[in-house]
Amino acid sequence: MVPVEHYFVLALILFTIGVVGLVVRRHLIFVLMSIELMLNAVNLVFIAASRALGTLDGQIMVFFVITVAACEAAVGLAMVISLYRRYGTIATDFLRTLRG
Amino acid sequence: MVSTFTPLPSSFYQAASPFLVLSVCALLILLSGVTKLAKNSCCIFVLTNIAFGATLLGVCCLSLPGRYLQDALVVTPLSIFLQLLLLGFAWLLAILTYFSHLRGDFFRSELVALYLFVLLGMMVFSSSEDLVSLFVGLEISSIGLYTLVGYTRVTRFSLEGGIKYLVLGSFATALLLFGFAFLYAVTGSLQLPVMMAAIASGQPSLWLTLGASFTIFALGFKLALVPFQQWSPDAYEGAATNITAFMTICVKIMVLSLLIKILGWVSESLGGTWVYVLGLMSVASMLFGNIMALIQSSIKRMLAYSSIAHSGYMAIALGVMEPGNSFPARALLFYLLSYALTSLLVFGIILSLEHRQGEAIQLNDLKGLAKRYPWLACGLTVGMLSFAGLPPTAGFLGKFFVFNAAVQEGHFGLVLCAVVASVISLFYYLHLVVMMYMHAPGKFVVENPNWISLVPRGILAGAGIGVLALGTILPGLVLALLQGLFG
Amino acid sequence: MNSIDAHIISLIIFLPLLASFVVALLPSLRVAKIVAFAASLATFIASLHLWFHFDPTSVDLQFVEQLPWMPELGVSYLVGVDGLNLLLILLSTFLTPLLLLSIWEFSGEGHKSLMALLLVLECGMIGALVAFDVVLFYIFWEVMLIPMYFIIGIWGGKNRIYATTKFVIYTVSGSLLMLVAAIALYFYHGEQAGFYSTSLLDLYKLAAAGGIPGEEYLFLAFLLAFAIKVPLWPFHTWLPHAHTEAPTVGSVILAGVLLKMGTYGLLRFAIPLFPQAVLLYAPSILALAVVGIVYGALTAWVQEDAKKMVAYSSVSHLGFVVLGSLAIVGNQLSAEALTGAVYQMINHGLSTGALFFLVGMIYERRHSRMFSDFGGLAEVMPYFALMLIIATLSSIGLPGTGGFVGEFLILLGVFQAQPLVAILATSGVILGALYMLTFCRKILFGPITHVANRQLVDLSRREYLYITPLIVLTVFMGVFPELFLSKIRSSVGHLASNFQHYHLKIAGVHPAASDAEPPVDESAVIQP
Amino acid sequence: MLGVILLSPLLGAVLNGFVVPKANKMLAHLLGVLAIGLSFGSALLLFQQFLAGGGEPSITYVFEWIQAGKLRVPVEFVVDRLSALLLLVVTGIGMLIHIYAGGYMREEKTTFRFFAYLNLFIFMMLLLILANNLLLMFVGWEGVGLCSYLLIGYWYSEGANADAGMKAFLTNRVGDFAFLIGIFMTYRLFGTLSFSELRAVVSSSASFDAYTLQQLTLITICFFGGACGKSAQLPLSIWLPDAMAGPTPVSALIHAATMVTAGIYMMTRLNFLFYLAPFTMEVVAWVGAGTALFAATIAAVQWDIKRVLAYSTVSQLGYMVLACGVGAFDAGVFHVLTHACFKALLFLGAGSVIVAMHHEQDMRKMGGLWRSLPITHALMLIGVLAIIGFPGLAGFFSKDEILWRAYLYPGSGHYLWAVGAFTALLTSFYMVRLLALTFYGKSRLDHHTGKHLHEISSIMWAPLIILALLSIGVGYLGVPGLLAIPGVKPHILADYLEPIFAVHQQVKETWAFAGAHHEPFWEALLMLVSVVLVFLGSSIALFSYARSSQPNLGPWPAPGARLYHLLSNKYWLDELYARFIYSPLGDIGEFLWRIFDIKIINGLLNGLGYTILGISGFASFKMSGSVHRHAIFMIAGMLALLYFLL
Structure with missing residues (x-):
């Protein structure tokens, strides 16, 4: 049986990949995708913990996480589309007007 | 441990009645969007009033203290008080928006429904002690707020603010979940009391610290404490004023309700480092918030940074909490109440000053306001004095109690930083007063005269008098009330 | 204590506040002026009631009112009068009607709000003077600050914004430190005495009982707040700006009463609460005060602006008062110096107030404060010249005016404590004569250089009305000081003789038997 | 009685200042004179009662002035031999000068302010004299300083006068600084400020340890500093010559007769302290002698008539301080008396010359006036003879008494006498020079003033006559034992003042020299020497300035030119x-x-x-x-x- 810590470490790695993706990519779509990646990393931890502890709570939590991830993606994409339709660009460096 | 399905006791329905009423009304307003009623903002306004009224009735009379659905819904005097605060301020803000230039933009059926759902999410979050319902409540409110920021009055800034808020917000949600996951992994249960007991008894492990820290960081993000504060200026400036006001007041109430519960237990179990980190965050956000606000030219952005600073002051009280002594929590609540009342006053006035198409008010637009609109200027001055923490206002007593709590624990360093920060803050708060009173009036003129109608003036006057009264006559009463909350 | 005595102080505090609301809301200006003046006069008459019913022999607190305000924290609305603050209350209620009179024909706009602010200021001042609860004192201390901020800010001179912002930030930063120190004291008292209370009487018992840990830092925090207000030497740079930019009314009340808050605070809070720290720091504060005297005098002499000159002269005069309140002979304060300090506070308020009024009068006529614009006014305005000379003589401290009695007692007391310091301070008497006479010389004497000065009209009837009481009172205080000294002597003697274990109880209320009475040698208290 | 003396001048000042109609000069003059006359009359009555009552000091308590801590300062007045005498001097001479002032101030538009200040001055001077404690004396002390400031700067539209007034007040203030320090030290040492209590404490305590003696020396030095300020002694003598900017009656009253003698009065009042500090007495003596010499040399080269008189006052004050220094307080007071008379006479005489010459004060533009101003000339002659010490007149007796007592002073007595004698020579030189330049020799008047020259009105020369008689008669109060003039008892004044002085037995022997017996030969010799010096000085002055041909109006011939330059610049002190x-x-x-x-x-x-x-x-x-x-x-x-x- 693989000890549960390995799953946590894997989840941590996934999470950092997501964060790096968030920071590096200039493109809003990729930003949203990296957020999805982070949420999946969290799912991994929940399932691993639930498997180790033998209770089902973790898995219930995963369902909620997935639905919430979907909502965020939906809202995020909606905003990106309205931004594109109005201003023709979805690059993040366009979003610099609010600063200081 | 398979939990068999047991029919829910009738008391649950009574306790959950406010939530049910609110969600039903929100759905009704959403559906009304289909009919031609949607065009008429006035009847939507009536519907919202009904929704608020019913929920308030539900919270006041019907809710019974108790723990339901394995702590998913915990009704205690504290949670009732917080829900009353949330509902009260949200309602007042809705009324103020109705009488302001934002009526057309805001009172579309889907936005109002969204507004009520966000409120529902906050109430769920503040009255639950189970990770699942906490997470669900938090997400309903957060995602709802992203859209409200983005779409209330669609301009380039609101979209930009909304997107930034969404990206960073979801990043924080991921952090929060990560924290919950690790806490769940270490303590084995999703119910807060069980977890807290496990933490208190168990020995500190890496994963426990990691989980708890991520949770606190995420909540720190919501409160806009320093490392996680940069979303709030953009979101506040981008959003329409009433949404900004809603965010400053209600998000803080929501987050602090959880922090008050868990920090009481968690602080000494995680050892002294915890107090140290929170102290660090509070000092950093106090100094950063005040220093950054010094040179802002737009009022909303300045108020955003000032709200970061005020989160810093509240974080002092958080840092010194310990299970035995409930005084820091009461001090925090009093500070919250005074901050919320002052924000209502200030944002209400800004709301009534704004133009339909013009962009956010700059500081120099307020030049010589006192000559033209003396009572608005007077209200704004009282608000500024309360933010600055000068005595006759509630802000001073809030700060005084927080300093009291900090000195009781002997955190002199923290208090000295707070003193330095509030002296710096004095500068830009009084700069506003200088603009209004000590300069010749500029070209700025209030565009829509209809704010002269009775209701918004009544609300603003009530808020102003409340701020002054809370600073002089009422504190004894309010403290006794807070004392009651903590039993 | 009959029923009037029980509520007289609250009446004196809140009557002006009420009047200020009424004045702000009244539509017609004329009615507002009458209401404001009537209210301030009523407050003055009420304070006269205090004067006649004050029992000069007793050392205890009189006309006390105690109401629970925040019982949970032990904060109560505790107000009272004793020898130290009686005269200051009378000074502030006496000055306000004169202030309102002086702006009777105020040309600028916002006349009503100016009157309202003055009344709020009076309420703040009296509140701070009578408060015997640390939190209450702090609240009135800041309430006093805000109207002053607006008065200087709105009706001030050219760069009033810099002056008024500097004034507020300087004072608030000092007083915030004081608040933190007060809270620390409050908690230490809570642990020692078992019950939490911010009333000064309990804190005195704590201070009398013994050394408070970290007493020096707490004392320094209190001292900083009051030193900025006094202004003690290094912290004085806000005063000239505030005075030159403030309107006449603002300068008079600022110099008349607000500066005394600092010295009064020293006597009421800093000295009795931290006796050991006082013993430790007294020499250095005395040094600062002496430097302040000489520094203020010299800088006043080279000024070209009349108001700035009077401002620097206040720095010098208040240096004397600080000197007087910290003259330690053996393990007691010197009673003569302390009486002199309290007395000097009053007549500095009168003489500097009169000086500012007079400078204001010539400012109204010529719209300039520079000496170069004046000269030879005695020819054209003889009665103005007479008033100015008497006011100058009082501020020099010529015998026969109040200034001399105060200054003489202070110097006499300080001489017993530190002869060298006293000698240096007495040189301030010469420098005082130097700059004040140059002031008179430049304005009154010499040939009339500017043609505009030729047709200046002498004092109008109204101007007489508000300047003569000040002048007459200064001379009266010089010739018959006994009337005033008898009121303050017992309280001052009590503070001076046992400031190490100072305690104060409410008149008529016998302290609880269990309350161990710390050893007090009553011999020091002289029965008149 | 005491109330009338004190309150009538105050009432006069208040009435003149505020109540009386401004324009009416006659009423102002009348009121001023009346107030002082009333005060002088009651002073005479008081003196007569006082003498009848055996000259016992009486203290009248009025009310409690200041009481703080252990300090208790009541308003108390003492009438003893010293204050009764000076009361007469102040009010008497004050009245005469008030009468004269009416005439002098005729051309002024309004004189109410002048007489108000003068009356206020008299009130303050009386307060100073009658005070029974140091603090009340200090009130009078600064009060007279204030009045002199106001009166010097009376014609304030002329900037120089206002500056002169300010200079006077500031220099006095420096003196008062020392006086204050003295008061503090006395309070610290004895715990009280009242003269009678101080005197009782000093006389009752058997002996004084070194510390108290050292303190006493410091106290007396400080008091002497105060006296220097007020009586224009060397370090603080710069203000008196500039004080001539005020009207002449002011110079006569304040800067000759009354105020400047306050310093001597204070020292005499505190003689029991000064006796206990021989070192201070040495200092006082030498400062006095030095100032006398210093002022006399400068007076010899002054061309402004009032400045000559001013420096001569400083010089005569030097004599009085010298007298106090050598322990001869009674001689000092005697000289105060005589000096008050003849110096007032000289000043008023000079005033009438100035009025006659339409406010011309430069002697170089005068000369040969004795024909057109015969009365003034006669009076001035008596004054000059009195001051130079011409035998038979007041100055002779009082100055010789001081020189004799200085000579007897052990140790540096002889040198003091030498300085004093040389100063007497200079005094006679510059006084006769003044007389010669104004009245004798060729008339150097320009045509306009020459034509309008007129004798002063009767209201002005009447008081002068009285002053002239006084400056002759007063001298016979202190006739030395040697010249047994029939019908006149020697040393009347000395015996009258004797009970005031109380030498403590600890210092009895140091001051015994005054009482010891001396052969009359030496005294006669010294008297002869001073008479010779007087004639020598006056003959030089007459020779060089009174000759009909053109007198030398410029600087001295060759050898003395540099000295003349030094002197005319007043040693560059200012x-x-x-x-x-x-x-x-x-x-x-x-x-x-x-x-x-x-x-x-x-x-x-x-x-x-x-x-x-x-x-x-x-x-x-x-x-x-x-x-x-x-x-x-x-x-x-x-x-x-x-x-x-x-």
Whole structure:
């Protein structure tokens, strides 16, 4: 049986990949995708913990996480589309007007 | 441990009645969007009033203290008080928006429904002690707020603010979940009391610290404490004023309700480092918030940074909490109440000053306001004095109690930083007063005269008098009330 | 204590506040002026009631009112009068009607709000003077600050914004430190005495009982707040700006009463609460005060602006008062110096107030404060010249005016404590004569250089009305000081003789038997 | 009785100042004279009662002035031999001068202010004399300083007069500074300020240890400092010559007869302290002699008639201080008496010359006036003879008494006498020179004044006559035992004042020399020497200035030219004070204000403000808007915090 810590470490790695993706990519779509990646990393931890502890709570939590991830993606994409339709660009460096 | 399905006791329905009423009304307003009623903002306004009224009735009379659905819904005097605060301020803000230039933009059926759902999410979050319902409540409110920021009055800034808020917000949600996951992994249960007991008894492990820290960081993000504060200026400036006001007041109430519960237990179990980190965050956000606000030219952005600073002051009280002594929590609540009342006053006035198409008010637009609109200027001055923490206002007593709590624990360093920060803050708060009173009036003129109608003036006057009264006559009463909350 | 005595102080505090609301809301200006003046006069008459019913022999607190305000924290609305603050209350209620009179024909706009602010200021001042609860004192201390901020800010001179912002930030930063120190004291008292209370009487018992840990830092925090207000030497740079930019009314009340808050605070809070720290720091504060005297005098002499000159002269005069309140002979304060300090506070308020009024009068006529614009006014305005000379003589401290009695007692007391310091301070008497006479010389004497000065009209009837009481009172205080000294002597003697274990109880209320009475040698208290 | 003496001048001042109609000069003059006359009459009555009552001192308590801590200062007046006498002098001479002033101030538009100040001055002087404690005396002390300031600067529209008034007040203030320190020390040593109590404490205590004696010396030095300020002795003598800017009656009353003698009066009043400090007495003696010589030399080269008289006053005051220094307080008071008479006479005479010459004060434009102003000339002659010590007149007796007592002073007595005698020579030289330049020799008047020359009105020369008689008669109060003039008892005044002086037995032997028996030969010899000196000085002056041909109006011939230059610039004392005290103070003030106040303290505070603004500017620049920058900031912050936690 693989000890549960390995799953946590894997989840941590996934999470950092997501964060790096968030920071590096200039493109809003990729930003949203990296957020999805982070949420999946969290799912991994929940399932691993639930498997180790033998209770089902973790898995219930995963369902909620997935639905919430979907909502965020939906809202995020909606905003990106309205931004594109109005201003023709979805690059993040366009979003610099609010600063200081 | 398979939990068999047991029919829910009738008391649950009574306790959950406010939530049910609110969600039903929100759905009704959403559906009304289909009919031609949607065009008429006035009847939507009536519907919202009904929704608020019913929920308030539900919270006041019907809710019974108790723990339901394995702590998913915990009704205690504290949670009732917080829900009353949330509902009260949200309602007042809705009324103020109705009488302001934002009526057309805001009172579309889907936005109002969204507004009520966000409120529902906050109430769920503040009255639950189970990770699942906490997470669900938090997400309903957060995602709802992203859209409200983005779409209330669609301009380039609101979209930009909304997107930034969404990206960073979801990043924080991921952090929060990560924290919950690790806490769940270490303590084995999703119910807060069980977890807290496990933490208190168990020995500190890496994963426990990691989980708890991520949770606190995420909540720190919501409160806009320093490392996680940069979303709030953009979101506040981008959003329409009433949404900004809603965010400053209600998000803080929501987050602090959880922090008050868990920090009481968690602080000494995680050892002294915890107090140290929170102290660090509070000092950093106090100094950063005040220093950054010094040179802002737009009022909303300045108020955003000032709200970061005020989160810093509240974080002092958080840092010194310990299970035995409930005084820091009461001090925090009093500070919250005074901050919320002052924000209502200030944002209400800004709301009534704004133009339909013009962009956010700059500081120099307020030049010589006192000559033209003396009572608005007077209200704004009282608000500024309360933010600055000068005595006759509630802000001073809030700060005084927080300093009291900090000195009781002997955190002199923290208090000295707070003193330095509030002296710096004095500068830009009084700069506003200088603009209004000590300069010749500029070209700025209030565009829509209809704010002269009775209701918004009544609300603003009530808020102003409340701020002054809370600073002089009422504190004894309010403290006794807070004392009651903590039993 | 009959029923009037029980509520007289609250009446004196809140009557002006009420009047200020009424004045702000009244539509017609004329009615507002009458209401404001009537209210301030009523407050003055009420304070006269205090004067006649004050029992000069007793050392205890009189006309006390105690109401629970925040019982949970032990904060109560505790107000009272004793020898130290009686005269200051009378000074502030006496000055306000004169202030309102002086702006009777105020040309600028916002006349009503100016009157309202003055009344709020009076309420703040009296509140701070009578408060015997640390939190209450702090609240009135800041309430006093805000109207002053607006008065200087709105009706001030050219760069009033810099002056008024500097004034507020300087004072608030000092007083915030004081608040933190007060809270620390409050908690230490809570642990020692078992019950939490911010009333000064309990804190005195704590201070009398013994050394408070970290007493020096707490004392320094209190001292900083009051030193900025006094202004003690290094912290004085806000005063000239505030005075030159403030309107006449603002300068008079600022110099008349607000500066005394600092010295009064020293006597009421800093000295009795931290006796050991006082013993430790007294020499250095005395040094600062002496430097302040000489520094203020010299800088006043080279000024070209009349108001700035009077401002620097206040720095010098208040240096004397600080000197007087910290003259330690053996393990007691010197009673003569302390009486002199309290007395000097009053007549500095009168003489500097009169000086500012007079400078204001010539400012109204010529719209300039520079000496170069004046000269030879005695020819054209003889009665103005007479008033100015008497006011100058009082501020020099010529015998026969109040200034001399105060200054003489202070110097006499300080001489017993530190002869060298006293000698240096007495040189301030010469420098005082130097700059004040140059002031008179430049304005009154010499040939009339500017043609505009030729047709200046002498004092109008109204101007007489508000300047003569000040002048007459200064001379009266010089010739018959006994009337005033008898009121303050017992309280001052009590503070001076046992400031190490100072305690104060409410008149008529016998302290609880269990309350161990710390050893007090009553011999020091002289029965008149 | 005492109330009338004190209150009538005060009432006069108040009435003149505020009540009486301004324009009416006659009423103002009448009121002024009446007030002082009333006071003089009651003073005479009081003196007569006092003598009848055996000359016992009586203290009248009026009311409690200041009481704080252990200090108790009541308003108490004492009438004893000294104060009763001086009461007569002040009110008497004051009345005469008030009468004269009416005539002198005829051309002035309004004189109410003048007479108000004069009456106020008399009131303050009486307060000074009658006070029974040091503090009340100090009130009078500063009061007279104030009145002299107001009166010197009476014609304030002329800037120089106002400056002169200010200079007088400030120099007096320096003296008062020393006086105050003396008061503090007395209070610290004896715990009381009242003269009678001080006298009782001193006489009752058996002996004094070294510390008290050292304290006493310091106290007496400080009091002497105060006296120097008021009586214009050397270090603080610069203000009296400039005080001539005031009207002549003012110079006569204040700067000759009354105020300047306050210093001597104070020392006499505290003689029991001064006797206990021989070192201070030595200092007093030498300062007195030095000032006398110093002023006499300068007077010899002055051309302004009033300045000559001013320096001569400083010189005569030097004599009085010398008398006090050698322990001959009674001789000092006697000289005060005689000097008051003949100096007032000289000043008023000079005043009438000035009025006659339409306010011309330069002697070089006078000459040969004895024909057109016969009465003034006669009176001035008597005055000059009295002051130079012509045998038979007042000055002769009082000055010789001082010189004799100085000679007897053990130790440096002989040198003191030599200085005094030489000064007497100079005195006779410059006084006769004054007389010669104004009245004798060729008339140097320009045509206009010559035609309008007229004798003074009767109201002005009537008081002069009385003063002339006094300056002759008063001398016979102190006839030395040697010249047994029939029908006149020797040393009347000395015996009258004797009970005031109380030499403590600890210092009995040091001051015994005055009482010891001396052969009359030496006294006669000294008297002869001084008479010779008088005739020598006056003959030189007559020879060089009274001759009909053109007298030498310029600087002295060859050998004395440099000396003349030194003297005419008044030893550059004023310039020295200005350079070493006045302007450095100004520079320090300027430095403190411009640099220390504005640059350092304000600079510091504004700097602090601007650094904070700078930080916020930099921070806001760093916070660029991009989401990624915010995310990086968050992560960095998080990692830093995690570092603390793990």
